[in-house]
Amino acid sequence: MSKTTSAVVTVANKLGLHARPATLFAETASKAKSDISVRRCDQEQLVDGKSVIQMMLLAATVGTRIEIAATGCDAHEAVSALVELVKSGFLED
Amino acid sequence: MKLLDIVVKDAIIPDLVATERDAAIADIIDALVNAGALSPKLRDEFIKAVIKREKRGSTGFGHGVAVPHVKHPAISKMAITVGISHTGVEFNALDKQPVYAIFLLLSPEDQPEEHLDAMEAVFGSLSQETFRRFLRQAKTVDEIMTLLQEADAKAPVR
Numbered sequence: 001m002s003k004t005t006s007a008v009v010t011v012a013n014k015l016g017l018h019a020r021p022a023t024l025f026a027e028t029a030s031k032a033k034s035d036i037s038v039r040r041c042d043q044e045q046l047v048d049g050k051s052v053i054q055m056m057l058l059a060a061t062v063g064t065r066i067e068i069a070a071t072g073c074d075a076h077e078a079v080s081a082l083v084e085l086v087k088s089g090f091l092e093d
Numbered sequence: 094m095k096l097l098d099i100v101v102k103d104a105i106i107p108d109l110v111a112t113e114r115d116a117a118i119a120d121i122i123d124a125l126v127n128a129g130a131l132s133p134k135l136r137d138e139f140i141k142a143v144i145k146r147e148k149r150g151s152t153g154f155g156h157g158v159a160v161p162h163v164k165h166p167a168i169s170k171m172a173i174t175v176g177i178s179h180t181g182v183e184f185n186a187l188d189k190q191p192v193y194a195i196f197l198l199l200s201p202e203d204q205p206e207e208h209l210d211a212m213e214a215v216f217g218s219l220s221q222e223t224f225r226r227f228l229r230q231a232k233t234v235d236e237i238m239t240l241l242q243e244a245d246a247k248a249p250v251r
Contacts, residue, residue: 013220020155024187028150074149081150087209088216091156 005076006069008041012089016061019052021090026052028085034072036082041065049082094210095248096173096218096241103128104174105234109195114184118143118161121176121197130172131199139163143197153186157229158219162198164208171211172199175237177228193229194219218244 011017017025029036029049036049040058042065047054049068060066066086070078104124111117122140125131131139142163146152153159159182174197181191196215200208218224224244231237 012216020188024155027187031148031150077149081146084152084209084212085150085154087213088154088160089220091154091158091216091220093220093222 002072003075004069004071005079006067007079007083008065008067009083009086011060011062011064011066012087013092014062015092016064017055017058019056021092022055023052024090025055025082025085026050028081029078032070032072032074032078032081034070034075034078036078037069039067041067094171094207094214095245096214097245099171099173099211100238100241101125101128101130101172101174102234102238104130105237106176107231107233107237109176109178109182112178112180112182114147114182115140115144117176117178117182117184117195118147118197121174121195124176125172125174125197125199128174130174132167135165135167139165139199147185151185151187153184153188153192155186155188155190156219156225157190157193158196158225159184159186159192159194160196160198160212160215160219162200162208162212164200164202166202168199168201170201171204171207173197173211173215175228175241177231177237179229194225214248217248221247
């Protein structure tokens with residue numbers, strides 16, 4: 001069963017989605033069977049949530065709102081795991 | 094939300110013996126059962142549910158800490174407890190490093206906002222390097238409780 005779900009979350013860590021957080025995000029996204037797309041709420045451009053490079057190119061700084069969307073059998077679980085990860089601020093100050 | 098409001102003190106483990114993820118999760122769930130925070134009947138189901146969530150995406154977010162959790166209809170009130178390992182637990186963390194502090198969270202299924210509030214309270218504390226370092230050095234339940242209390246005092250009012 002394929003389904004789509006999405007959620008908006010605000011980047012919480014001071015340094016934003018730089019290399020380390022982008023890697024953690026892509027790694028978590030890659031566990032999902034669903035396709036994961038991410039965009040900044042102020043832009044239309046979608047990027048692949050499973051790509052570290054594309055996540056870094058989003059240049060999401062602290063306070064940026066991003067929308068995470070997943071389509072596939074584990075869409076809901078994937079989005080909730082990614083939302084929790086972004087909310088964790090990647091455990092950075 | 095304050096950590097002290099939801100922590101199950103009697104389930105805190107200051108010296109986790111397990112060195113791999115599934116065993117550590119089982120030990121912490123057992124501690125919650127022994128503390129009366131979880132029905133023994135639900136033990137196996139909860140261990141399975143927490144591990145299932147880990148397989149979907151590790152809550153070992155790096156820096157030596159992990160925040161495994163489960164939402165379940167049998168939980169009526171948010172609860173959290175802490176397990177500290179001095180040797181390190183292989184937790185399949187996102188940064189591939191062992192974890193030394195495990196915060197396990199039980200959430201009611203029908204309160205997603207509360208769940209995220211609690212997660213944020215935990216994340217807010219764990220993002221402080223000094224909190225992580227002191228936790229890792231803590232050797233008794235009382236020391237851990239003191240650190241949680243200090244973390245609460247520093248947390249911004251939400």
